[in-house]
Amino acid sequence: xxxxxxxxxxxxxxxxxxxxxxxPGTVALRPFPYPYRSALALSVDVDDLRSRDExxxxxxxxxxxxxTRLGPGLDLEVGSSIWLYDGVGTCDFTVFRGLGPDxxxxxxxxxxxVRAGLVDTLHxxxxxxxxGFRRELADTGLRYLSERGLxxxxxxxxxxxxxxxxxxxxxxxxxxxxxAPEYHTDLLVAAGLRFVEKFEIVHTIGQDAPPSxxxxxxxxxxxxxxxxxxxxxxxxxxxxxxxxxPCTLGDGRRVYSFKRFIGPRRGLDPxxxxxxxxxxxxxxxxxxxxxxxxxxxxxxxxRRPRGANLVPPAADEALRDLAARAHAGRIHVTxxxxxxxWSLLRRFLVWECVPADGGLEIVIRGVRDPVFGSWVxxxxxxxxxxxxxxRPEATRMTLGRSDLGPLVVNPPDASGLPSVSLxxxxxxxxxxx
Numbered sequence: 227x228x229x230x231x232x233x234x235x236x237x238x239x240x241x242x243x244x245x246x247x248x249x250p251g252t253v254a255l256r257p258f259p260y261p262y263r264s265a266l267a268l269s270v271d272v273d274d275l276r277s278r279d280e281x282x283x284x285x286x287x288x289x290x291x292x293x294t295r296l297g298p299g300l301d302l303e304v305g306s307s308i309w310l311y312d313g314v315g316t317c318d319f320t321v322f323r324g325l326g327p328d329x330x331x332x333x334x335x336x337x338x339x340v341r342a343g344l345v346d347t348l349h350x351x352x353x354x355x356x357x358g359f360r361r362e363l364a365d366t367g368l369r370y371l372s373e374r375g376l377x378x379x380x381x382x383x384x385x386x387x388x389x390x391x392x393x394x395x396x397x398x399x400x401x402x403x404x405x406a407p408e409y410h411t412d413l414l415v416a417a418g419l420r421f422v423e424k425f426e427i428v429h430t431i432g433q434d435a436p437p438s439x440x441x442x443x444x445x446x447x448x449x450x451x452x453x454x455x456x457x458x459x460x461x462x463x464x465x466x467x468x469x470x471x472p473c474t475l476g477d478g479r480r481v482y483s484f485k486r487f488i489g490p491r492r493g494l495d496p497x498x499x500x501x502x503x504x505x506x507x508x509x510x511x512x513x514x515x516x517x518x519x520x521x522x523x524x525x526x527x528x529r530r531p532r533g534a535n536l537v538p539p540a541a542d543e544a545l546r547d548l549a550a551r552a553h554a555g556r557i558h559v560t561x562x563x564x565x566x567x568w569s570l571l572r573r574f575l576v577w578e579c580v581p582a583d584g585g586l587e588i589v590i591r592g593v594r595d596p597v598f599g600s601w602v603x604x605x606x607x608x609x610x611x612x613x614x615x616x617r618p619e620a621t622r623m624t625l626g627r628s629d630l631g632p633l634v635v636n637p638p639d640a641s642g643l644p645s646v647s648l649x650x651x652x653x654x655x656x657x658x659x
Contacts, residue, residue, distance in 0.1 A: 252616055252643065253579040253588065257434075257518065257572055259610030259650050260636040262558035264432070265520045266506075266548070267565040269423070269486050270306040271382060272349050274498070274529040278319045278332050281306075282658065284527060284536060288545075289344060289655045296537050300549040303652045305561035306527075307382055308336055308345045310367040311352030313359070320352060326366055335658060340376050343653035346563035347380040350391050350401075359391040364410035368417045377418040380563050382486075383425055393475065394424040402476035415479050420598065421566045422473060422481050426463070427488045427495075431510055432519020433469035434569060441467070469520050469569045472597050480597045484566055486524035498529030499537065503544040511548065515556055520569060522562055558610075561653060567607055570595070575603075585620030588613055588646075590630070605630065610650035612636070614643040621646050 258265050275281055287296040288304040310321045323330045339345040351359065351367055371378065383389075387398035390408045400406035401414075411419075428448065430441045437445065445464045463471050463483075473483035488494050489505040497505065504510075505523055514521055530538060537545070552559040560568075576591040590611075592602045605625065615621045623630040623646065633646040 252614065253586065253621075254614045254643075255572065255575065255577070256612040256614055256639075256645060258558050258568075258612075260612045260634075260645050260647050261555035261639060263518045263556065263640070264515045265558040265560065265565055265568065266511075266514065267522050267560055267562040268304050268527070269347070269382065269522045269524055269562045270304070271384065271524075271526045272307045272309055272317075272528065273353075273384070273526050275317050275319055276528070277317075278335060280528060280536060281319055282335070285339070285344060286655060287537065289653070297542060300545055302545075302549055302552060302559045303344075303561055303564075304559070305344050305346040305563065305653070306339070307347035307349035307380075308340075309349060309352040310370075311354075311363060313352055313354040314356050316353065321367065321370065325358070325363065329370075337374060337376065338656040338658060340378075342656040343561060343563070344655065346378070346561050347382055348378045349382050350384040350389060353385065354389045354391060355385055357388040357390070359389070359408050361407060361410050361413075364391070364413050368413050372417060379418060379420045380423075380566065381414065381419055381421065382423045392424075393422055395476070399424075402479070404477045409477070411475050411477055411479060415475075415481065420482055420570075421470070421484050421563075422475075423484050423486055426483060426485045427524055428464065428485045429488065429490055429492070430467055431487065431490060431513045432517040432521055433467055433485055433487070434572075435467065435517040435519030437465075437467050438517075469522065470566060470573075482566070482570070482597060484522060487521045488524045496526060496529060497524050498526045499534070499541045500530060501525075502527075503540040506544050506548055508547060511551060511557065515551070520565060522565060568610075571603065571607070571611075576600075582622070585622065586615065586617055588615075588621065588623045590623065590625045602626070605648075606651065608648055610647060612645050612647040614639075614641055614645045616643060618644045618646045623648065 283295055286292060287294045288300055288302050290299040291301040292299045311325050312320045313325060318330060319332050320330055321333045321336055351363055383392040390398055390400045392399040393401040393411060400408040402411040403409055429444050430437060448464050470482045470484050473481050488497055490510055494501045494504060502525055551557045574593050574595055576594050577588055579586055579588050592600050594600055618635045623633055630648055634649055636645045636647060638644050
């Protein structure tokens with residue numbers, strides 16, 4: 227039995243594909259790790275971060291069960307973006323002092339979070355709201371990362387028109403323009419970039435899921451507002467409602483663009499702590515679960531009115547509701563890089579099921595990636611991979627010739643079938659000195 231994805235077709239939200247039938251011999255890739263039926267990542271822009279202490283305090287509150295100064299920890303898996311440089315002098319929690327080349331005193335802390343998987347996004351190279359970005363800064367920053375074995379797969383644009391390192395079609399977005407002095411995407415892709423967000427903000431709750439009739443109205447409004455100005459491909463992308471879409475940059479290089487969910491209605495920008503309770507309101511999360519979709523929530527967790535608590539009471543309540551759903555096995559809350567990688571795997575993973583020793587062997591062949599070509603995932607990228615199977619006790623999983631066991635055997639879910647999983651790993655809050 228071969229995987230549908232091995233034929234090269236995208237695995238869109240098709241219940242017959244994902245859930246299988248109740249037939250004893252059925253093997254099907256589950257769209258999310260067991261027992262989750264939906265997934266969410268907070269895509270955190272680092273704007274308005276004021277200090278190392280604020281960064282560590284909020285990340286500890288989100289990612290541990292410790293007694294933190296912000297209250298009992300939520301024990302989630304929430305990543306953040308980071309800046310390598312600060313071109314305007316508002317934050318010293320960057321890798322380099324100012325515009326470099328000297329490392330800041332906080333570089334070791336940032337490196338610890340990157341290695342832990344809890345800093346996984348470049349929010350461009352830094353804040354250049356006064357201008358001044360140049361290609362040499364990208365070269366220095368990426369060389370620093372390479373020398374330490376650090377890779378960023380995810381890029382998110384930042385700022386107004388003066389931040390000309392941005393990637394995209396507007397005249398001020400020159401990062402992928404080979405004729406501009408700010409050009410850097412050749413360096414960025416060579417350093418491991420896969421996913422780019424170019425202000426693709428949506429109001430549809432749940433991507434990688436069939437839109438509802440109400441969603442279609444929302445999407446048509448979005449198209450009327452700005453998509454037609456950017457051409458038909460943008461309009462088609464909105465209607466497709468994919469979390470990820472293949473994208474050709476201005477220099478001809480291919481990556482994936484991804485969408486971020488800002489909330490169910492307009493007026494939530496700049497999406498900080500005060501807006502978060504609306505973005506992840508109970509009704510929003512209920513709909514995400516019912517659709518069995520995925521969401522990358524656009525937010526600035528360090529943004530709040532001057533004098534307000536780092537986590538205002540309404541935001542704390544909303545985050546605790548999200549944590550309760552995660553701990554109950556309803557919404558898989560993970561980092562942005564993991565969510566995007568998972569979306570890629572569920573569409574393009576190549577696998578087959580063959581008889582073996584009186585049981586079944588699920589053989590993972592690799593990823594038939596239409597953008598980057600075929601590649602073999604690392605075991606860590608497969609963590610939580612779940613297959614529905616009528617014979618869980620007699621099923622094993624291999625990657626090439628390597629056995630991936632032992633597997634976790636799960637009871638039947640809503641499909642009526644039991645399943646087997648690779649253990650679900652999570653990022654661990656680093657020890658800081």
